[in-house]
Amino acid sequence: MNTSSSARLRLAAIDFLNPAPLMWDFEHEPEKSRLAERYDIRYSTPSRCAEDLFTGQADIGLVPAAAYAIDPTMLIIPGCTIAAKGNIRSILLVTRESGPGAAQTVAMDTSSLTSAAYTEILFRKYWNPQARFIPVEPQLDKMLRIADAALLIGDPALIALEDSQARADRTGEELLYIDLAREWQQKTGVPWVSAFWTMRADALKGTSLSREELVADFVHSRNHGLTHIDDLVEEWASRIALSKSIIRAYLTENIHYVLDQACKDGLRTFFRYAHEYSVLPEEPELNFM
Ligand SMILES: C=C(O[C@@H]1C=C(C(=O)O)C=C[C@H]1O)C(=O)O
Structure with a gap:
């Protein structure tokens, strides 16, 4: 917790392509x-x-x-x-x-929680309730050596999808690349969040920031990011092994950045099933600041 008005809030952010529009003002002048x-x-x-966030090393986190x-306070x-x-x-x-449906073991990317x-809900409810889950570093070949299926997220997943045809040519092995957000929506009718x-809850105490100022910083940053997609495509083209058209499509067509009513419904459905299938401890209320 911060104790003086000059203390800064510690922000835990994610080093993937998908949060880049949310981070625009934090990373670019004039707001930076x-x-x-x-x-x-x-x-x-x-x-x-x-x-x-949970160990107190950050005040705000994506x-x-x-x-x-795990901590609905x-x-x-x-x-x-x-x-x-x-x-x-x-x-x-x-x-x-x-x-x-035929997978008995699933290697789970250790960088993922959600x-x-x-994935566990989809297996328990629809595919194979007996499947076992093994935490593994996100390297597809290594994951498939020890398990029948692999969960990949973020930039390693984007790159694996781009490499899928080349990998099949290299190895002679045909794999299925299942988009879990699409699968989830087809099965439950709600968005993936x-x-x-x-x-x-006490993060603002001791700072001079109001609730409104804090919310505005994040919402304006997202809005500015979404008007700078061309710049983000240029920046990220040199940081990640993806074509500019894929980066653009990912930021404009795949990821949805507005926490709207449909997303809140999606979250409630996710928490309800997660509790029902013993994947998470309890079904939390959505408490907004
Ligand atoms: C869309 C993604 O969302 C991320 C996936 C998360 C998870 O699986 O725990 C958490 C935060 C998100 O930024 C992704 O990384 O591909």
Whole structure:
């Protein structure tokens, strides 16, 4: 917790392509310097972001939805999300040709909390309730050596999908690349919600920031990011092994950045099933700041 008005809020952010529009003002002038006086950003993976918030090493985090059920004393900052209302492209279950129903073991990307929980629900409810889950580093070949299917998220998933034909040519092995957000929506009728900004309930105490100023910082950053997609495509083309057209499609067609009513319904459905299938401890209320 911050104790003086000059103390900055510690922000745990995710070092993937998908949050880039949310981070626009935090990473670009003219707002960057102003926001640097309010927020101290540290980048990591989704699971690490949650850990930093829950262990008190961060005040605000782009937190995987699953983590919110672990500590519902946290407050959701309204407005922004990482979600999908169609294909998400970066959350994949990769299986052998026999499909997920035949998978006995699933290697789970250790950087994921939420997609891992969704995957477990999909197996328990629809595909194979007996499947076993093994946490593994996100390397497809390694994962498929020890399991029948693999969950990949984020940039490693985007790259694996781009490489899918080349991999099949290389290895002679045909794999299925299942987009889990599309699968989830077809089965449940609600959007897939991965993450949202979450803060410790006492985070604003001791700072001079009001609730409205804080919400505006995040919402304006997202809005500015969405008007700078061309710039983001240029920036990211040199950082990730993807074509500019894929980066653009991912930021404009795949990821949905507005935490709207449909996403809130999606979250409630996710939490209800997660509790029903013993994937998460309890079904939390959605508490907004
Ligand atoms: C869309 C994605 O969402 C991310 C996936 C998360 C998870 O699986 O725990 C958490 C935060 C999101 O930023 C992705 O990484 O592909």
